[in-house]
Amino acid sequence: MTTFLKIRDLWKSFGQFVALRDISLDVIEGEFLCFLGPSGCGKTTLLRAIAGLDIQTAGTIHQAGKDVSNLPPAERDFGIVFQSYALFPNLTISENISFGLENAGKNKAEVKKRVDELLQLIGLPEQRDKYPAQLSGGQQQRIALARAIATSPGLLLLDEPLSALDAKVRVHLRHEMTELQRKLKVTTVMVTHDQEEALSMADRIVVMNHGVIEQVGTPTEIYTDPVSLFVADFIGEMNQVPAEVTKEGEVRVGNRTLLCRTGDFAPGSKVIAALRPEDVIPHDKDVRLPGTPDVIETLQNTFDVVIKEMEFLGSFWRTSVSDEEAEGLDLTADFSINAVRRLSLAVGEKI
Numbered sequence: 001m002t003t004f005l006k007i008r009d010l011w012k013s014f015g016q017f018v019a020l021r022d023i024s025l026d027v028i029e030g031e032f033l034c035f036l037g038p039s040g041c042g043k044t045t046l047l048r049a050i051a052g053l054d055i056q057t058a059g060t061i062h063q064a065g066k067d068v069s070n071l072p073p074a075e076r077d078f079g080i081v082f083q084s085y086a087l088f089p090n091l092t093i094s095e096n097i098s099f100g101l102e103n104a105g106k107n108k109a110e111v112k113k114r115v116d117e118l119l120q121l122i123g124l125p126e127q128r129d130k131y132p133a134q135l136s137g138g139q140q141q142r143i144a145l146a147r148a149i150a151t152s153p154g155l156l157l158l159d160e161p162l163s164a165l166d167a168k169v170r171v172h173l174r175h176e177m178t179e180l181q182r183k184l185k186v187t188t189v190m191v192t193h194d195q196e197e198a199l200s201m202a203d204r205i206v207v208m209n210h211g212v213i214e215q216v217g218t219p220t221e222i223y224t225d226p227v228s229l230f231v232a233d234f235i236g237e238m239n240q241v242p243a244e245v246t247k248e249g250e251v252r253v254g255n256r257t258l259l260c261r262t263g264d265f266a267p268g269s270k271v272i273a274a275l276r277p278e279d280v281i282p283h284d285k286d287v288r289l290p291g292t293p294d295v296i297e298t299l300q301n302t303f304d305v306v307i308k309e310m311e312f313l314g315s316f317w318r319t320s321v322s323d324e325e326a327e328g329l330d331l332t333a334d335f336s337i338n339a340v341r342r343l344s345l346a347v348g349e350k351i
């Protein structure tokens with residue numbers, strides 16, 4: 001794996017305010033990387049520093065082995081797509097796409113060939129003579145993407161490219177953009193605050209908070225092995241249960257003992273135990289679940305609980321359960337429609 005973008009000890013301040021603190025990061029050639037984090041965490045600032053739209057206060061950026069830390073945007077090799085499509089309203093679609101190609105000194109025939117190719121690639125060959133205002137938001141964003149990759153830049157930067165679109169179009173375009181990225185193998189960095197977008201599109205995710213990187217990992221690593229409570233809580237739903245480590249691999253909650261990964265925490269440590277709602281599995285006392293290793297392991301933490309609330313969310317039931325013996329063991333549990341039907345789960349039932 002070749003490092004394409006090497007960011008080292010990067011700081012960015014706006015006056016007294018420190019927006020990025022000591023960021024070091026390698027972006028691998030050809031990967032799709034997402035910067036994910038809450039509003040104001042510094043994602044856009046980091047993307048703009050990579051583009052040279054803002055110059056960092058300290059630190060360095062190398063792209064394809066070349067020190068670009070102090071180069072203006074025009075001397076860096078990237079294409080960029082913003083949230084607002086930022087197409088030229090008075091130019092046709094093909095003129096919008098060919099803009100950068102003409103600036104790069106391509107002749108007429110080359111430009112026409114490349115524009116045709118790109119319109120084909122984004123699936124809009126019939127729209128070439130229209131103006132941006134005549135297209136839908138999703139179509140305009142595809143044109144913006146075609147314009148960004150027209151000159152085959154080494155790096156594609158995407159700043160919340162889907163967030164202005166409505167939900168259906170967004171999901172559809174997610175798919176198209178990842179497919180296109182994999183086809184072109186262009187190293188891509190996308191900013192998003194939408195965890196689902198990051199999980200579904202990225203090869204790796206950089207989770208940021210308050211100007212620092214909390215964790216870098218594949219979507220499954222970030223989801224199943226969050227390194228901090230912040231990451232655990234920011235991605236997906238997470239139960240947080242105050243607990244005390246009793247020995248390695250075991251915690252106490254109230255007067256209950258649970259098997260739990262305890263990492264580096266010593267016995268006696270007061271901790272927060274974290275548990276995903278979908279990892280709470282319902283069963284009644286008489287029913288044995290099929291004996292897969294996973295299920296046996298899960299069944300080791302078995303308690304009697306009362307169902308307090310149930311909310312139907314379409315593909316599953318979000319449920320609150322409470323263990324009255326163990327103070328503090330109130331959990332959110334996501335139960336499948338099948339499980340709810342099979343066990344006749346209802347509010348007030350004991351399981």
Ligand code: ATP
Pocket residue numbers: 014017019037038039040041042043044045046193
């Ligand atoms: P969002 O998802 O809301 O766009 P973000 O993670 O992209 O958030 P940034 O835009 O990178 O956040 O901003 C990080 C912090 O730096 C914010 O607190 C913001 O107010 C501040 N900031 C960004 N640009 C400037 C600027 N030009 N001058 C002063 N402060 C700025």
